[in-house]
Amino acid sequence: MTETIRPGGCLCGALRFEATGEPIDIGWCHCRICQRSSGAPAQVWALYPSEAFRWIKGEPAIYASSAEGRREFCATCGSQVAFRIGAYASPNVGCFDEPDSLKPRRHIWTESRITWFETPDGLPRSPRDDK
Template identity: 35%
Template sequence: MGASPEYSGGCQCGAVRFHVRGVLDHASICHCRMCQKSFGAYYAPLVSVRGAEFRWTRGAPKRFASSTVVQRGFCVECGTPLTYEAPDGVAIAAGAFDTPEQLPPHIQYGLERKLPFVDHLAQLPTRPSEDDAAALAFQAALVSHQHPDHDTERWPV
């Protein structure tokens, strides 16, 4: 029998970090209006940690009761959305994982509030950042304060 998969992640500033051990096989996208507002986005990509070992390894999120049954966790320092917490379990924001590419969504919820253009996002024109001449000076001056996509002993260093 093989070892259980392990994942880590956290907020943008590194004040809140987590670790998960176990199979994560329920990644989803929610289009409901509460998730849109909570994530400040067109939809919320979430990964259920139900059945896995989940723990906070640095700090913990602050929570907001977005309804009578759901709390949303976020980093109080940088504002990164982190959790959807309902009576049936906790889901973590997919983008908060250090390796979100390992957790593709398998289902969509809240389709009654899905924005009409979402299905066409992949058809929009694209441009790699380095090909955007107007942004080159901005990019050259940019110094990231974002936590790296791996665990660190302490942050900031």
């Protein structure tokens, strides 16, 4: 049996990645940092162990968005592709070639949710990042 390999990349194609295996978690993030870094009311992420995520084309620009985390993005087109924290890599689901294969399981940081943005999906919601 072969492991699933999910490719993806940025808008212009300068960055390409592969995520191997199944993600540990997938969810919506409503935190203010994700809102500001994406320009969207929320972002959907897929969490992988760092060793399961690798760049196969290009090198990302990096921005330390908090004391613990860093954003990896394309310096050419500006696409934010991944977030890293500790031993984990969290590519943005919209950057995968087949994002439909990764369905969110929960919402985090809903205490920062923009009130006019609601996803009536019945998924569990957490005011912060509690599992």
